[in-house]
Structure formats: structure tokens, C-alpha cells
Amino acid sequence: MNYEMIAAAxxxxxxxxxxxxxxxxxFLDKIAGRRVYVKAECLQHTGSFKFRGAWSAMxxxxxxxxxxxAFSSGNHAQGVTYAARLRGLPALIIMPQDAPAVKIANTRxxxxxxxxxxxxxxDRDALGAALAAERGLELIQPFDHxxxxxxxxxxxxxxxxxxxCEGVAEAQVLVCCGGGGLTSGIxxxxxxxxxxxxxxxxxxxGFDDVAQxxxxxxxxxxxxxxxxxxxxxxxxxxxxxxxxxxxxCGPGLVVSDDEALRAMALAHDRLxxxxxxxxxxxLAAALFHPGQIAGEAVIxxxxxxxxxxxxxxxxxxxxxxxxxx
Amino acid sequence: MNYEMIAAAxxxxxxxxxxxxxxxxxFLDKIAGRRVYVKAECLQHTGSFKFRGAWSAMxxxxxxxxxxxAFSSGNHAQGVTYAARLRGLPALIIMPQDAPAVKIANTRxxxxxxxxxxxxxxDRDALGAALAAERGLELIQPFDHxxxxxxxxxxxxxxxxxxxCEGVAEAQVLVCCGGGGLTSGIxxxxxxxxxxxxxxxxxxxGFDDVAQxxxxxxxxxxxxxxxxxxxxxxxxxxxxxxxxxxxxCGPGLVVSDDEALRAMALAHDRLxxxxxxxxxxxLAAALFHPGQIAGEAVIxxxxxxxxxxxxxxxxxxxxxxxxxx
Numbered sequence: 001m002n003y004e005m006i007a008a009a010x011x012x013x014x015x016x017x018x019x020x021x022x023x024x025x026x027f028l029d030k031i032a033g034r035r036v037y038v039k040a041e042c043l044q045h046t047g048s049f050k051f052r053g054a055w056s057a058m059x060x061x062x063x064x065x066x067x068x069x070a071f072s073s074g075n076h077a078q079g080v081t082y083a084a085r086l087r088g089l090p091a092l093i094i095m096p097q098d099a100p101a102v103k104i105a106n107t108r109x110x111x112x113x114x115x116x117x118x119x120x121x122x123d124r125d126a127l128g129a130a131l132a133a134e135r136g137l138e139l140i141q142p143f144d145h146x147x148x149x150x151x152x153x154x155x156x157x158x159x160x161x162x163x164x165c166e167g168v169a170e171a172q173v174l175v176c177c178g179g180g181g182l183t184s185g186i187x188x189x190x191x192x193x194x195x196x197x198x199x200x201x202x203x204x205x206g207f208d209d210v211a212q213x214x215x216x217x218x219x220x221x222x223x224x225x226x227x228x229x230x231x232x233x234x235x236x237x238x239x240x241x242x243x244x245x246x247x248x249c250g251p252g253l254v255v256s257d258d259e260a261l262r263a264m265a266l267a268h269d270r271l272x273x274x275x276x277x278x279x280x281x282x283l284a285a286a287l288f289h290p291g292q293i294a295g296e297a298v299i300x301x302x303x304x305x306x307x308x309x310x311x312x313x314x315x316x317x318x319x320x321x322x323x324x325x
Numbered sequence: 326m327n328y329e330m331i332a333a334a335x336x337x338x339x340x341x342x343x344x345x346x347x348x349x350x351x352f353l354d355k356i357a358g359r360r361v362y363v364k365a366e367c368l369q370h371t372g373s374f375k376f377r378g379a380w381s382a383m384x385x386x387x388x389x390x391x392x393x394x395a396f397s398s399g400n401h402a403q404g405v406t407y408a409a410r411l412r413g414l415p416a417l418i419i420m421p422q423d424a425p426a427v428k429i430a431n432t433r434x435x436x437x438x439x440x441x442x443x444x445x446x447x448d449r450d451a452l453g454a455a456l457a458a459e460r461g462l463e464l465i466q467p468f469d470h471x472x473x474x475x476x477x478x479x480x481x482x483x484x485x486x487x488x489x490c491e492g493v494a495e496a497q498v499l500v501c502c503g504g505g506g507l508t509s510g511i512x513x514x515x516x517x518x519x520x521x522x523x524x525x526x527x528x529x530x531g532f533d534d535v536a537q538x539x540x541x542x543x544x545x546x547x548x549x550x551x552x553x554x555x556x557x558x559x560x561x562x563x564x565x566x567x568x569x570x571x572x573x574c575g576p577g578l579v580v581s582d583d584e585a586l587r588a589m590a591l592a593h594d595r596l597x598x599x600x601x602x603x604x605x606x607x608l609a610a611a612l613f614h615p616g617q618i619a620g621e622a623v624i625x626x627x628x629x630x631x632x633x634x635x636x637x638x639x640x641x642x643x644x645x646x647x648x649x650x
Contacts, residue, residue, distance in 0.1 A: 043348060272372050272600075274593050309641050316637065
């Protein structure tokens, strides 16, 4: 895993992934007490950065690959499905039977074959391995996959370039962190092209396995497995991502669910962006934990916008209550 | 008013206005029955395309100008105020006393001096003229101003360029139309750089003065003056804009308020964009009136996103009801 793989992925993504804008608002700057730049990956194909890694992996497959397989009920499923469709390959997505109906429907509508399994009685990995072998499919892991990390890293190349256009050469870069694919990719990219930028992970309270791991210098697991910020709730940093995070990232930041919801409301009001809770934690850290951040400017990823209507309405109500209070 | 003014405005806007993305979603394509490309001007500074015209006007002022004045309680006020601030000039905005408190507060927070007047007892134009004369301020009209039209026209240059990157050389371009500043600017730009693209106006039902005027070949006025799509509710096309609209635009399209709200819900779900009703009418026409549009692809402007929370929640509820039905 190195910078050259990211540069190569950037060439494969060119003209296929979107170059998402780096946005800002004087209203957000005022709250944060410094300039805040938001890399709007919610505007990426399928509503999250996951398309980058999926497209990178898809375009690095061996010639013999007859299709791809992934385990996901979320953003990774949609990114892989859409990338496979653009590449003309079949995608098989394995999801739990009890995944939200709308996610199953969206993934099918994008063109995937969705295979459901029963969490209580079936072994997901065995099912996937059998299907992959039977049909000659390549497994695309959500973060522990070098070409996926390389694809996510292209976000970092764009951040460096766009920040330079804004006159920002030095800043902390806050990244919404689950398994660490996006974070480690951005960190590797910036190490090469903007070494004066420092990446920091942001996680929700109760799921701060990466912050804990960074603090303790060894992989620490989360005890629990589900939360509002579902897109970035993972039990531990990845096998490939952890050494990169440990080498390159500053202390991890942690925000509350309410802070994530308030950041969603502010992104709606001030940037006209729809964010999901897990995609809003980095903005929340910039806005509500300014004392833990250094520098005159801060860059945050807004990594996804695939949010249920009920959760979004909760965020808007929170924004109202906050404005009124 | 000609193409050269737009090209000159583009040079002045470069590095100051945002080059907003041209977005799409396979889900929207399916509803519309053709490819739909959305020019996301809600991501422009201050949440609407108005910043373009304001910056263009601001950078074309005579040396002696000591500041600017505008009449607006909406997007034009915010665009002018922010452009003046970046230019280091004072902005005086005249608003009715009964304008929504949040709009007054936002405009003040961006740096304007806001002067309120009583609609029932005061003459707005006389008040503005007196203040302008007293302080040496230049009036920036919302659409009947050549440099404002030139600035809005830069949207058309970007559309032509971005559509070409998507492989689209020929398409109808639907524009949310109030006084016609954005529409006439885009039409003039495309006449020069993409003459095989045809601009069409989109208005809300009951406020279709431009569609009626185009149909009858003479300026027709709307009888009423307020509506859900407040950003584009104007009584008649402008003095400068009308001849351009008449010469270059195809038949006007009209959508209902409910269709605008449903388009807002779909922009939220599928593009992760926040639109206001007046900024969603062009998308609504593409999605819900496909039979009135020609071609394999259609381009729409999403001209603004400054929407009250209550209206946005109404749109989300409408999206839910529609999805369920």
C-alpha cells in the first residue's frame, strides 16, 4: 500500500468518479472560530465516497473476473453495485434479511443481485465464499483491500489541490472514520502531496475504537455494534488500515450523536448539503470541539448523505431547537 | 447585452464564484425517462446563483462607487451583501418590515446594513433613491441590470462545458425563471457556445407570466404576487430580459407547487442537495412533464436552496407519501 497506487487509482477514476467540491460558509466559520472547508463526498455517485474505492477495485480486477461480490447493507453495497454496472460486470450483494427494505430496494434498483441471509442461523462468510467460488466472483472488501484504500485516497489528492486554490497550505484534515479506508487513503495521499497537513480521525461516542487504539498504541475493540452513525460503526480498525492510521494520524476526536445531528442541520442550512450522521461527525468536531483542533483553517470530509427521512427530520428539529435556544 | 459581456464576467468571476457541479442520478433518469443533469447552483456562495450576478456587477462598478444598495428580502440580498463584503464595499439592503426575521438576521450577519420600511405607508423606491444619493451608493437591480445578466450567464458557459464532458452536445436546458436574469444570461451564453442547446423557462402555476408572454408574443402580467416558490414569483419579465427570452427561449413550462415539493424530496434523496421550491421547478418539469420535453438528455438548473425548515419538512413528507403511494 503506497502513494503510487493512489496516483494510479486517480488516473483510473478520472472522468468516472466526481471531483466533489470543497465548500465553505461564513456562518460555519463563525461557529468554529476558524475557516472550515467541507469536502462534499455526499455528492459522489451513490451518495458517498465508497464509489471511489469500488471503482478503483473494479478497474484493477484480473481479466478473468466474471463479477464481484460484497457484504454490505449500506454505502459500500451501493458504491460497488454502481461501479460494477458502469464496468459492465454483475454484482452480488449479501445482506442480512432484516436490512431496511429501502436499502435492499435501492441496491437492487442500481442493478445488483441481492442475496439475503438469516443472521441467526446462517454463516455469512461461508455463504459468500460458496457463491464466489461457484460463480467466479471477486470479493470487494469495504476497507481492508489495497485498491479500495487507493481509491478512497484520491479524495486526499483533491483536498490538497482544492485547499491550495483556497490559499490553505497547512491544516488539520478531519475524516469520518469507520474501518479506516477513507482515512488511511487520505493520510497516505497527503503524506506525499501536502505533508504539512495532518489527518485526524473522528468517531461517534461509544464507537471510538480508532481513537482508543491511537491513544493506547494497539488495536482496541468497541464493545457494541449498532448506533445512529451506522455508516462508520465498526468494531475495530482494519488489518491494512491500522498501521497507516497509527503512523500518520493525530489524536482521534469523538463527537456525540446530538452533535452529529446538529452538524447535519447546519450543513442543510449553510451548505445546502444532505449528510447522514456518520458523514457529519467530522464537521461536528470542527464546529463543536474547536479547542481540540489547531490552525487557522480546518478541512473536514462530509463522507456520505444516505440518510433515512426520519433521522433527517430529527436533525432538522434539533437545528431548530438549537437556533431557538 | 451580448456574449462578450458574459465572457468578460466569467473572467471576473474566476476564482471568486464557485464552479458548481453538474450532478445526476440513475434514479432520476428512470423517473424522467431520459438522462437528467442538474446544475447545482444551490451550492453557489450564499445558496443561490445570485452571487454570480452580484459579483459581476460589483466588479464592474465605477471607481467612484462608495457602496451598493439593493431592494430584496431574499437571495438577491444575500448575494449582493456577500459580494460587496468580499469586494470590501458597504451594502445597504432595503427590506419590508414584515420580511421573515431569519432573512433579516442572515443578511445582517453577512455584513449588510438592513433598512426596513413599512409597505403600507412608505415608498420603497423614494426611500432607496434618497439613501443612494445621500451616500453615493450604486443600485444593483435583481435582473434588469446588464452586468447582473452577464454574471448569471456564466452558469451557461459552465453548463456547456460540463455537458460536453458528459458527452451531451444537444439538449433542452430548463431554467427556473423569475424576472429572467438567469434564463436570459444562460440563453445568450448557449447561443454562442452551444447553439444546439435550447433554453426553456419553468415557472410555478399561477405565476407563469413568462410562459404566457412567450405564447402571446407580448409581455403579460401575473395577477397575484406571492406563492410557495417565492424566489421566482415576479409579476412580469424584465425590460432587458424579455427581448432575449422572446428571441431565444422555447415554449415555457409550468409546474404545480406539489410537483416542486416532490422534486425537492427527490433532490434530497438522490442528489443530496437542499433545494428551495423556486429552485426545484426546473427539476420538477424534467421529472413530471417529460412529454413536453424533447431529446435523450435534459439539463436543469437547481437555482437555489434557501428554504425554511417548515417548507423543507413539508417536501420530505410529500416525498414519503409519494414513495408509499
